[in-house]
Amino acid sequence: MINKIEVMQMAQAMASHAGLRQAAVSQNIANADTPGYQARDVDAFSATYQSTSTTPLKVTRASHLDSGATLNAAVKPAATNAVQSPNGNSVSLEDEMVRAVDIKRQHDLALTIYKTSMNVLRTSIGR
Template sequence: MSVTDLPLVTMLRNRMQWQQSRQKVLAENVANADTPNFRSRDLKAPRFMADGSVAAGLGGVGVERTSAMHLAGSGPARPSAERTGTRFEVMPSGNAVSLEDEMMKAGDNQADYQLAASLYQKSLQMLRLAVGK
């Protein structure tokens, strides 16, 4: 069994890769702040399986009607991954990017990445200590 096959190490590595991708999307939002009719985007946070891998294609848990007497659910079937609202006024060009929100997200994402990288490094150091190197 390889060190990289451990669930904790796999989860941390996948989390850091997601945060790198999210940073790219946030940077694109900032870069297109003056583009007419551009809408800001964000990535959904990954969900992890017990083995540390990313759960692919898993939507929310749906409710199944097993009887015609049951009430049908209301509301959207799947939440949108794209943010639709903003706390600030839309620019005259129709652009809905808020630089303040994007920079706050980028700062939070950077702090989360640094935490995951630190945990990754500490877990590898702990494994080296356990092996005796």
């Protein structure tokens, strides 16, 4: 029942998007010294959610919804203002730290939306 409510779906998608984006940032940081590595990021949540909300999630097995599979296509080279190092690496640790803070904010917002929606539902049924 709860998974059919649009705001709950949005909160879950927002948290999944933040997790995918955090994975991209951590991969960028891990490869900060790798020659030729290009920094990666994920499309904005608004664009990603619009494309996934019209298409149903793909079920890979009965007990698992593969919500990350539709978002994995969104990982792309990051648009960065950083100057490439002489070895061709485009990772800027400062930019990655700023992205990490933004991702934490996005994840916290998703949790707040979820908790608030749950409180509204509990209040509506009299708990």
